[in-house]
Amino acid sequence: MSARELWRLPARALATAVRAGECTALEAVSAGWDGPAALWERDVHAIAHSDPGARAAGAGAAPSGPLAGVPVVVKDNLCTHDHPTTCCSRMLDGYQPPYDATVVQRLREAGGVVSGKGNMDEFAMGSSTEFSCYGPTRNPYDLARVPGGSSGGPAAAVAYGLAPLALGSDTGGSVRQPAAFCGVVGLKPTYGRLSRYGLVAFASSLDQVGIFGRHAGDVALLYALLAGPDPLDATSRASLPPDVSGWDGGVEGLRFGWPANLWREGVEAEVVAGLEEAAAWLERAGARRVPFDFLPGEYAVATYYLVATAEASSNLARFDGVRYGHRDPAGHDLHALYTRSRSAGFGAEVQRRILLGTYALSAGYYEEVYLTAQRARARIRREYEAAFSRCDLLLMPAAPTLPFRLGEKLDDPLAMYLSDIFTLGANLAGIPGLSAPVTPAAGGLPRAVQLLGPDDGEALLLRAARALEVRGERARLDRSHEVEFAWPTKR
Amino acid sequence: MAIQRDEVRRIAGLARLEIREEELDRIAAELSSVLDYAGALKRLDLAGCEPLSFAPPAAALRADEPDGRCLTAEQALAMAPEAEGGFFLVPPVIEGQDP
DSSP states (O other), X not given: OOHHHHTTSOHHHHHXXXXXXXXXXXXXXXXXXXXXXXXXXXXXXXXXXXXXXXXXXHHHTOSSSTTTTOEEEEETTBOOTTSOOOTTOGGGTXXXXXXXXXXXXXXXXXXXXXXXXXXXXXXXXXXXXXXXXXXXXXXXXXXXXXXXXXXXXXXXXXXXXXXXXXXXXOSSSTTHHHHHHHTSEEEEOOTTSSOOTTBOOSSTTTOOEEEEESSHHHHHHHHHHHOSOOTTOTTSBSSOOOOOTTTTSOOTTOXXXXXXXXXXXXXXXXXXXXHHHHHHHHHHTTOEEEEOOOOOTXXXXXXXXXXXXXXXXXXXXXXXXXSSSOOOTTOOSHHHHHHHHHHHHSOHHHHHHHHHHHHHHSTTTIIIIIIHHHHHHHHHHHHHHHHTTTOSEEEEOSSSSSOOBTTTTTTOHHHHHHTTTTTHHHHHHTOOEXXXXXXXXXXXXXXXXXXXXXXXOHHHHHHHHHHHHHHHHHHXXXXXXXXXXXXXXXX | OOOOHHHHHHHHXXXXXXXXXXXXXXXXXXXXXXXXXXXXXXXXXXTTOOOOSSSSOGGGBOOOOOOOOOOOHHHHHHTOSSEETTEEOOOOSSTTOOO
8 A cells, every 4th residue: 555545544444454464554654744645744834843763663663553553643742752742832842751651652552653743832822823932833724724722733733644643632622622623523531531641731630631533433442542540640530431432323312412502692603503514413313402501601711711820830830940941041040040941931821821820829819819710610510510411412612713814813812712712611620522523614614513521421422423424424425525534625 | 800010020920930021011911801801700600619629529530659660860860951960950049159
């Protein structure tokens, strides 16, 4: 099989080809870099760090296993011993960790190979991948638009065909929103199901490793291989993870919540049309729509940007120019060393969030600001529990808009934060969520819906994503270039 | 909840960040706009809601039993910006002494 064919294959088919000897692991890994997909990387800039030598070494060690030879793009905030891990920040430029994150180690044990480190907003703070110190990633469907963020690199790489799978992190929607903007499947598991060991911490109570794929079945496979308790992560759940082998089991009899009050205003018409389409597909596949009102997303935004920044201000205190990372040579005493190294090493958005979080935790404001946000978090969790007593899944937008233009929200932090309005709640509540593509909007931009489930509801989410995928392929049959998956039309 | 320039200076000091004078107003305005937005929480009925720092309940998490694995001194120092004799190097802490 040639690189021309290999890069299109789903992860499962690619691993089968490697195990059967139809191609070597190195050919499978190189297909995205050497084949037609390679043309895209120059324009899209999905990858922050790549190393052909490390790829070849990884492929050499990976001839067997369920992911034999499958390339996986890994977000640049997950530690890899053979690639730099910089969180796309000047603070960590050049840093190479001495160990692998648990999810990366499990990926390698299954035969997967790290294809490259995905570009991201600095320290995962952003919704457009414009805050990377290495420059922005562009949306492969329209190079003038953003791929979403903060895991925009991994999402775009999967969309244009560099690799069939990628790992990201989702603290407030950083997997689901870019997946939606790039037309791929993005899963944020239940909090504690994928180990956070080796994920550079942003907001520890919200951070969760997530998975991108072009096919629901590939995402299910990678989840099954990575999920489970980890002695190195105190917040990993001790019980066995949910069984997702029934990802193709259909949605007959499933009840999906339809909180239409959430998109009555402030949501683009194309996004609403996508929701209607997905709901109709799920109904035709045997699911039942359960309409009810849900807590408006404004409260999740308000809660999130206090809780997440407070945790970030604490987590990022470790970057002080002493043990690793940027050190300012002009720091003549310890205080100046800290201050100068941090001010030069962190970008504007990271500094903004550290300041906001420091404020929320500072004497005089802690009770009024931080504790109020924590109480609101309990209320939000309760709201989801009540919803899941009435339905099995919730259907809602992944983002209020289609992919926006580069620069459009750069100077308005609040506008950028509001693009996460539908995804933040799942992180606050700890529940799993997934975004799945539906038919493209007029003009060809990707369009998606978000599905949310109760704790350990991953299998239900994947079943619904699969049902949408099956309907979607039918709807696309008259578009021959999109039969395999929604292949971007270059502009 | 408008934040003033002095308040930005104070927070920046706590966070060990240096903010240039000409940036104080912009940052004060940005922080104020986010905090104003967060004022929405005052309208939310929080009766019976105890502060929640982690979801799901901590009982579902594993017991904290570190496995004893740790980096060697060489590994830990390998990426340090400055190290000497097996230690991280920092500027003098007590004034008047050479490093």
